[in-house]
Amino acid sequence: MNTATNSPARNTKVMNRFDITSRLVAKLKHGEAVIGGIGNTNFDLWAAGHRPQNFYMLGSMGLGFPIALGVALAQPQRRVFGLEGDGSLLMQMGCLATIATLKPKNLTMIVMDNGVYQITGAQPTPAAAVADIVAIAAASGLSNSVWAADEEDFERLVDQSLSATGPTLIGVRIDDKPGVGATRRDPVQIRERFMLGLGVREAL
Amino acid sequence: MTAAEAQTALQPSQEKSWHEMALQALKRNDIRLVPYVPDRILTTLIRNIHADPFFTTFPTAREEEAVGIVAGAWMAGMRGAVLMQTSGFATLANVLASLAVPYQIPLIMFVTERGTLGEFNYGQALVCSTMRPVLDSLAMEHHTCTRLDEFEFILDRSIKQAITTQAPVALILSPLLTGGKVFDK
Numbered sequence: 001m002n003t004a005t006n007s008p009a010r011n012t013k014v015m016n017r018f019d020i021t022s023r024l025v026a027k028l029k030h031g032e033a034v035i036g037g038i039g040n041t042n043f044d045l046w047a048a049g050h051r052p053q054n055f056y057m058l059g060s061m062g063l064g065f066p067i068a069l070g071v072a073l074a075q076p077q078r079r080v081f082g083l084e085g086d087g088s089l090l091m092q093m094g095c096l097a098t099i100a101t102l103k104p105k106n107l108t109m110i111v112m113d114n115g116v117y118q119i120t121g122a123q124p125t126p127a128a129a130v131a132d133i134v135a136i137a138a139a140s141g142l143s144n145s146v147w148a149a150d151e152e153d154f155e156r157l158v159d160q161s162l163s164a165t166g167p168t169l170i171g172v173r174i175d176d177k178p179g180v181g182a183t184r185r186d187p188v189q190i191r192e193r194f195m196l197g198l199g200v201r202e203a204l
Numbered sequence: 205m206t207a208a209e210a211q212t213a214l215q216p217s218q219e220k221s222w223h224e225m226a227l228q229a230l231k232r233n234d235i236r237l238v239p240y241v242p243d244r245i246l247t248t249l250i251r252n253i254h255a256d257p258f259f260t261t262f263p264t265a266r267e268e269e270a271v272g273i274v275a276g277a278w279m280a281g282m283r284g285a286v287l288m289q290t291s292g293f294a295t296l297a298n299v300l301a302s303l304a305v306p307y308q309i310p311l312i313m314f315v316t317e318r319g320t321l322g323e324f325n326y327g328q329a330l331v332c333s334t335m336r337p338v339l340d341s342l343a344m345e346h347h348t349c350t351r352l353d354e355f356e357f358i359l360d361r362s363i364k365q366a367i368t369t370q371a372p373v374a375l376i377l378s379p380l381l382t383g384g385k386v387f388d389k
Contacts, residue, residue, distance in 0.1 A: 075281065200279065
């Protein structure tokens with residue numbers, strides 16, 4: 001968890017994952033795709049209200065942004081949001097440079113950073129006390145990377161990303177609360193519903 | 205038609221190189237997205253895919269990143285394939301078991317085989333020995349491609365099977381097909 005003793009000085013508010021996710025989902029009116037990373041990130045996406053354009057990861061930690069990139073490349077007219085935890089992103093930081101190179105302007109990445117592996121017992125990540133994920137993203141070539149100062153700022157940054165000329169990464173400092181829902185663990189249904197939601201499939 | 209073009213046009217198909225066959229099979233099967241982590245053996249194929257505007261192709265930092273990308277793209281209606289070498293495949297057990305197989309995603313992988321038939325690095329040989337047990341433990345379709353005269357058949361049939369059965373496939377490109385990599389110092 002983010003405390004004064006274990007992380008550098010920040011002027012960003014510590015927010016809540018479910019609240020932030022709900023604020024994002026409330027904004028989605030145009031069939032935007034949302035990829036929810038492993039664990040609490042997709043549990044809160046599920047709890048914020050299931051939509052057929054949501055994809056929930058039940059494994060493959062760290063691949064939230066790569067999967068979102070694939071969707072964004074395949075459907076450049078559709079806005080794609082990737083939601084990841086800080087621990088997940090630490091596992092796959094190379095993807096930030098890949099995304100920066102490809103520059104998909106329809107991709108918005110949101111990193112929920114609580115500095116801990118909440119779901120395994122809230123152990124701190126190796127980065128918690130020393131690394132700045134938004135700075136890492138910027139140094140990876142994602143120049144449009146920024147910390148959300150508070151909830152209002154988060155909403156403003158999401159709106160701004162919709163008309164950005166390149167990909168956006170928004171860091172959100174969150175508390176150490178667990179997710180409030182639990183995604184149904186049915187990968188085939190999740191994938192099929194998502195494909196229906198993206199207009200790739202007809203219902204059986 | 206120039207003399208060179210006439211010569212190319214008259215070449216029977218079995219004289220095409222493996223990498224020409226692979227590129228054309230990707231096009232025939234509408235596989236447009238090709239992320240990769242390179243291998244020396246893949247150099248010409250990668251260069252030719254980059255040169256062809258049909259493809260969207262780029263390097264990724266890790267093989268599982270590429271798997272995530274093609275999984276997302278397939279769900280959104282675009283077919284892809286991942287190029288890698290044996291040691292890259294060895295990093296994939298988690299993503300195969302938790303994404304490609306249970307979500308029924310037709311992940312198409314081209315794996316150039318290091319570690320056998322003249323390997324000079326014992327570590328590569330050991331890594332190679334883990335590949336087929338991992339594929340078999342997940343009941344994944346895989347073929348070891350050794351002959352030019354079988355290659356197009358294996359490519360087309362395997363790609364079609366992966367897509368229609370929504371199951372991953374690994375196409376292992378043996379040194380018998382590609383010439384492999386040898387220690388020449």
